[in-house]
Amino acid sequence: MRRHARPGPCFLYVLRMSGAEDLLKVGISADPVTRWSAFHRRWFEAFDLAHSPLVEAETRGDAQRLETALHRTLKAHACPVPLTMRAFAGGASEWFRGAATTASDFVAGCADAGFIVHADARAQVAATLHERQYLFASVLDQLAANARDGVLAPEQIDAVRDLAEAHRAFGADLSGLAPGDVLRMLGLHV
Template sequence: MLLPASAAIGDARGMRAIRSSDPGVLRSASEGLCYLYVLPCAYEDLLKLGFSRGPLGRIQALQARFFEFFDLDLAFLVETETVGDARKLELDLRHRLSDYNAPAPLTANAQAGGHSEWYRGAYRALAEEAVRLQAVGHTVHRPLRAWLGRQLAAQGDDLYDRSAALMTQLQGDVSLLDQPGLRTLRRKLLDSLDAHAALGVELEPRLPEALLAWYRASGWRD
């Protein structure tokens, strides 16, 4: 069975089935919690510094396989009450770390932006700053792996609904995902589901049975 060319699986709507939902629309871009994030790479002394209202979505945007690319046991968030507070923290740290500024790695998603906020050899100074900030009342989420796992787990109903919509587009035939023409969608789907597995989020109650079976047999797929 060939997938109809008019199906939305390969377009932006279809992609939503395999990405975490965006944070809810808030009253103001500057109100509510924000987070300073420090994301050290797993295999070299390089890290990403920044701030975001939705750290999970930001990390996913930086690298689809963020759970392998970043060392989530060393990564951390510093919670702030407003975007302005997080921006001030980041700006201060960027000034202090200017000598450590480094090019962004080629394997990071260039379209995610933030190219000037990568640093080499700066993790120790930032880890010490996190201790200081925690001592003066900031909540620090470290290690980040557990926090990200809770964020993904909280989106369980959303993941199921989006996956069910994908199954409808596939007309219930998950074998269509293995068509060469759907390689991009297949890769994004596997990246998303692998993230759940890597962060200890159980997929069984969060996926339609047929899609779960397809994923469990996906070890050979690229």
């Protein structure tokens, strides 16, 4: 099955895990926030976004070429997917241990070659979440409707709470997105 390329930029990401271990996930995506959220339900904490660069490429093909070159460069550092990551998210061959310096050098080379490099992914994430606040407000409305109808599962509350906390971690004011009773149901006091 062939995927159709989205118009617009595509990003090579070097996603660093939070914590003391030098562990990286390397991949490409036209929508890094959606991709990263597939790896871990609390992706915004699991990854050190301040030290996770994005290399912006004009096309998916350009991003794939960068990704392939970086994978080859890091081949000796390949490691298994961390147990804390969701296996169904894919990308099992794109994890690397002890490769931060080599990956940083590669990203610096991309900047030297004229690619736009976002050294700190937090600004990109904040902008994406801000653009999607209307979607999150719809999710909160559906949560409230499900609660009223008595069809709200605890897993749904947990998933929406994680989504809410991701938005809050990047500066969203949730009080304007949902009624107080919905926020209290999620355990989010504003």
